Amino acid sequence: MYSSIDKAIIEELSSIVGEDYVIFDTNRIEAYLLDETPPPIRPEPCRSVVVVKPASIEEVSSVLRLAYRSRIPVFPRGGGTGLVGGCIPTRSGIILCLERMNRVSVDVDNMMAEVEAGATLRDLIEAADRNGLFFPPHPGDESAQVGGLIACNAGGARAVRTGVMRNYVRGIEAVLPTGDVLKLGGKLIKDNTGYDLMQLIIGSEGTLAVITKAFIRLYPRLPFSLTIIVPFDSRSAALKTVPRILKSGIMPLAIEYVERMPIEFSASRLGLEWPCKEGEAFLIVILAEQDEDYLYRLCENLLDICVESGSLEPLVAERRDEQDRILKIRSEIYTALKPSMVDILDVTVPPASIGLLMDEVDEIAKSYNTYLPAYGHAGDGNIHIHIMREDGWDKAMYDEVRDRIYSVALELGGVITGEHGIGFVRRYSLLRFSHPAYIDLIRRIKQVFDPNNILNPDKLLP
Numbered sequence: 001m002y003s004s005i006d007k008a009i010i011e012e013l014s015s016i017v018g019e020d021y022v023i024f025d026t027n028r029i030e031a032y033l034l035d036e037t038p039p040p041i042r043p044e045p046c047r048s049v050v051v052v053k054p055a056s057i058e059e060v061s062s063v064l065r066l067a068y069r070s071r072i073p074v075f076p077r078g079g080g081t082g083l084v085g086g087c088i089p090t091r092s093g094i095i096l097c098l099e100r101m102n103r104v105s106v107d108v109d110n111m112m113a114e115v116e117a118g119a120t121l122r123d124l125i126e127a128a129d130r131n132g133l134f135f136p137p138h139p140g141d142e143s144a145q146v147g148g149l150i151a152c153n154a155g156g157a158r159a160v161r162t163g164v165m166r167n168y169v170r171g172i173e174a175v176l177p178t179g180d181v182l183k184l185g186g187k188l189i190k191d192n193t194g195y196d197l198m199q200l201i202i203g204s205e206g207t208l209a210v211i212t213k214a215f216i217r218l219y220p221r222l223p224f225s226l227t228i229i230v231p232f233d234s235r236s237a238a239l240k241t242v243p244r245i246l247k248s249g250i251m252p253l254a255i256e257y258v259e260r261m262p263i264e265f266s267a268s269r270l271g272l273e274w275p276c277k278e279g280e281a282f283l284i285v286i287l288a289e290q291d292e293d294y295l296y297r298l299c300e301n302l303l304d305i306c307v308e309s310g311s312l313e314p315l316v317a318e319r320r321d322e323q324d325r326i327l328k329i330r331s332e333i334y335t336a337l338k339p340s341m342v343d344i345l346d347v348t349v350p351p352a353s354i355g356l357l358m359d360e361v362d363e364i365a366k367s368y369n370t371y372l373p374a375y376g377h378a379g380d381g382n383i384h385i386h387i388m389r390e391d392g393w394d395k396a397m398y399d400e401v402r403d404r405i406y407s408v409a410l411e412l413g414g415v416i417t418g419e420h421g422i423g424f425v426r427r428y429s430l431l432r433f434s435h436p437a438y439i440d441l442i443r444r445i446k447q448v449f450d451p452n453n454i455l456n457p458d459k460l461l462p
């Protein structure tokens with residue numbers, strides 16, 4: 001059904017983007033084959049691929065026209081920080097890499113950034129900051145690209161207050177698999193022009209269109225912040241405090257949950273020390289406000305709620321370097337655990353049910369005599385539960401544990417993924433845990449956008 005890459009195709013690609021930007025040398029393509037998915041569940045990449053780096057939407061369109069006409073698979077690639085194998089080439093084809101399209105400009109009056117898809121999250125944060133503005137969410141690794149963040153509708157620690165990527169994207173430019181260009185929305189707060197195809201493309205994981213540019217809403221800076229570590233004796237006590245904080249009206253920028261073993265492991269890898277000696281389970285609460293007095297009043301309220309909920313002595317980090325150190329230790333847990341990890345789950349339940357979810361997860365861990373380290377975005381009902389390597393376990397055993405966790409999340413009104421998406425890794429789980437009418441519609445939508453199934457095949461659905 002598909003054609004493979006041959007000399008004529010490489011020549012045609014070179015004539016579109018320039019021969020310096022068509023890479024087929026086997027050593028050089030290695031850097032474009034993988035992402036951050038844990039190796040035990042990651043697909044084996046196909047090495048019979050060519051990396052193509054367009055510099056404009058016109059070049060993206062020409063590459064896709066050629067691929068569509070010749071029936072060559074195209075794998076859009078962002079920063080390669082995905083956790084479900086979404087950008088990994090599973091067949092011979094083109095890896096479409098947008099890193100040359102990385103311009104960011106900020107319209108201060110409209111408080112909007114106009115960002116090319118290959119700009120990184122770090123580029124966007126810095127451009128907003130240079131213009132006295134703020135991009136509130138922090139959806140993941142800062143080397144992720146804006147195209148990848150939008151394609152995955154990334155969430156991150158700050159979704160509790162400010163929402164996920166789709167709440168910020170006000171317009172996109174994208175190229176369909178046929179090469180046709182779509183311009184949707186813009187620097188707009190409101191847009192009710194027919195079906196909202198932009199929201200359909202957001203979160204479509206590179207299967208419907210290649211995103212080339214976005215208009216992203218920015219906000220005024222929140223100059224004052226505190227990071228508070230609240231220790232508890234148990235996972236359950238920590239998580240049951242979360243809905244109490246949310247109901248109080250405090251609106252933290254983030255409420256993260258971490259446990260002693262993984263956080264100390266992460267700290268020691270970085271040559272740092274976790275500053276709390278007491279407690280086994282911790283909430284890390286970030287408060288950020290425009291007004292310093294108001295910030296400290298919120299902090300007092302927060303501490304009262306936590307102590308009433310049975311917390312041990314909280315630690316309030318005020319200095320920027322102290323706060324950054326805590327967040328650095330938190331953000332490196334994944335890297336610390338990765339060598340012994342089989343899978344990182346991102347089930348999501350209604351925020352007030354997170355304690356119930358984790359009580360059930362504790363029972364599952366006991367019944368399999370394993371440890372399931374957990375950390376993540378407690379305020380969003382989205383905790384990352386890790387399935388770790390166990391001696392003597394085979395794939396069926398790991399899958400069984402994963403599916404039991406999925407079932408519990410669904411029973412609580414949740415979903416199997418709230419952040420990382422489906423990609424390659426969760427395709428069969430999507431099939432198994434979704435209603436057939438939903439799957440049928442997904443297949444038909446894909447057919448409408450991509451009749452030759454060239455864009456990111458093998459992803460989302462088998």
Ligand SMILES: Cc1cc2nc3c(=O)[nH]c(=O)nc-3n(C[C@H](O)[C@H](O)[C@H](O)COP(=O)(O)OP(=O)(O)OC[C@H]3O[C@@H](n4cnc5c(N)ncnc54)[C@H](O)[C@@H]3O)c2cc1C
Pocket residue numbers: 035036075076077078079080081082083085086087098117138139140141143144145146147148149150151152153154155156157205206207209210211212331334335419420423456459
């Ligand atoms: C340490 C770490 C922390 C993380 N934390 C979070 C977190 O807090 N929240 C969260 O949501 N995620 C998190 N992630 C996951 C990851 O950062 C996000 O999924 C991110 O959105 C991936 O972006 P990327 O540019 O790296 O995309 P890639 O991994 O390159 O690709 C991901 C998917 O997007 C598609 N894609 C990429 N660019 C485009 C484009 N221009 N047009 C169309 N499709 C495209 C790809 O085909 C693929 O399907 C984390 C990952 C790591 C390693």
